[in-house]
Amino acid sequence: xxxxxxxxxxxxxxxxxxxxxKVLPTLPPKPSPDDWPARRAYDLGWQRMLHDAGYAxxxxxxxxxxxxxxxxxxxxxxxETEKAGAPYVGANFVGLLHAGPTIAAEGTAEQRARWLxxxxxxxxxxxxxxxxxxxxxxxxxxxxxxxxxxxxYVVSGSxxxxxxxxxxxxxxxxVRTDPQAPxxxxxxxxxxxxxxxxxxxxxxxxxxxxxxxxxxxxxxVRVPVANRVGPENDGWRVTMVTLSFxxxxxxxxxxxxxxxxLGELAREARKNGRWDDPVLRRRLGRLNAEFRILWRLxxxxxxxxxxxxxxxxxxxxxxxxxxxxxxxxxYDTAADVLGPESLDLSTExxxxxxxxxxYTIAAGTSQIQRxxxxxxxxxxxxxx
Numbered sequence: 001x002x003x004x005x006x007x008x009x010x011x012x013x014x015x016x017x018x019x020x021x022k023v024l025p026t027l028p029p030k031p032s033p034d035d036w037p038a039r040r041a042y043d044l045g046w047q048r049m050l051h052d053a054g055y056a057x058x059x060x061x062x063x064x065x066x067x068x069x070x071x072x073x074x075x076x077x078x079x080e081t082e083k084a085g086a087p088y089v090g091a092n093f094v095g096l097l098h099a100g101p102t103i104a105a106e107g108t109a110e111q112r113a114r115w116l117x118x119x120x121x122x123x124x125x126x127x128x129x130x131x132x133x134x135x136x137x138x139x140x141x142x143x144x145x146x147x148x149x150x151x152x153y154v155v156s157g158s159x160x161x162x163x164x165x166x167x168x169x170x171x172x173x174x175v176r177t178d179p180q181a182p183x184x185x186x187x188x189x190x191x192x193x194x195x196x197x198x199x200x201x202x203x204x205x206x207x208x209x210x211x212x213x214x215x216x217x218x219x220x221v222r223v224p225v226a227n228r229v230g231p232e233n234d235g236w237r238v239t240m241v242t243l244s245f246x247x248x249x250x251x252x253x254x255x256x257x258x259x260x261x262l263g264e265l266a267r268e269a270r271k272n273g274r275w276d277d278p279v280l281r282r283r284l285g286r287l288n289a290e291f292r293i294l295w296r297l298x299x300x301x302x303x304x305x306x307x308x309x310x311x312x313x314x315x316x317x318x319x320x321x322x323x324x325x326x327x328x329x330x331y332d333t334a335a336d337v338l339g340p341e342s343l344d345l346s347t348e349x350x351x352x353x354x355x356x357x358x359y360t361i362a363a364g365t366s367q368i369q370r371x372x373x374x375x376x377x378x379x380x381x382x383x384x
Contacts, residue, residue: 047122
């Protein structure tokens with residue numbers, strides 16, 4: 001990937017900076033972290049502003065409602081919005097970063113027309129119904145069952161760690177449609193309306209006190225067959241598309257955020273005297289190199305996805321594996337820089353450190369990522 005910026009790309013950056021400078025001061029105050037309806041409204045409002053300004057779905061294909069921007073323009077957008085302190089995608093995370101791209105890649109024309117525009121306009125929120133209590137890291141061991149009844153599937157089972165379920169309109173849902181088939185071949189990918197009868201949502205409180213995850217219980221929920229994305233029993237392949245987005249590009253903006261945090265840590269260390277510690281300086285220097293390399297890997301992954309039809313490849317597992325651990329190391333280092341202040345649960349530093357502990361589990365555990373890298377990239381035999 002050519003890392004030099006063209007005049008057109010620099011012009012795009014300048015226009016974006018100008019727009020951000022005008023609109024960010026007009027945003028209302030951020031709502032309380034515990035007020036999810038207010039957070040949904042805030043996040044959707046920001047998404048609508050992006051849409052009206054032509055920045056929504058910047059890198060999505062034009063026929064999916066996006067602008068068809070180049071990978072470099074997409075990365076410039078992420079850099080500039082993060083540097084300017086613009087809102088993160090928040091409750092729009094699932095719809096914008098992996099459910100929507102999956103539908104863009106695998107959905108029918110009717111499905112794309114129904115589900116993608118409301119995501120881009122900031123009208124609908126999606127949640128992810130993949131993980132199950134008894135499946136652990138083996139996603140293909142899911143037991144939630146769906147059987148055909150005329151034009152509907154009837155779905156029963158349960159999901160856990162369902163992101164943003166309490167404020168979602170739709171759920172990207174994995175179900176077992178053929179219990180007799182090998183476990184990777186009897187799965188289907190459904191779009192389930194969250195207001196359907198038979199759905200119970202029970203929020204889960206995390207270590208940081210947040211409730212962005214939930215348990216979801218499904219008691220004979222009817223989902224139209226027309227809401228299936230991809231062929232019946234081909235859901236595992238569709239799921240790999242979803243996971244490639246989740247692991248390969250969904251964390252891109254967070255790399256920029258970590259580089260900003262690292263700079264703040266260095267400044268704080270100079271202020272409070274911790275900069276005099278040569279061991280700490282080496283840690284900060286190594287982390288700086290780590291995140292610079294991760295940003296280059298991000299550029300390569302995004303560019304590679306563009307060359308291969310818009311779907312990130314298995315290189316996303318390399319990125320996800322290293323990024324998860326680098327983020328944890330960053331906030332461990334933050335604790336060393338901040339000292340007792342890092343134990344204050346009311347500070348953003350502490351909450352981010354607690355959140356970082358989940359990254360080696362979210363979007364596939366580090367153990368699973370190592371298996372993928374070993375088998376699909378290095379060509380090593382499967383473990384027994």
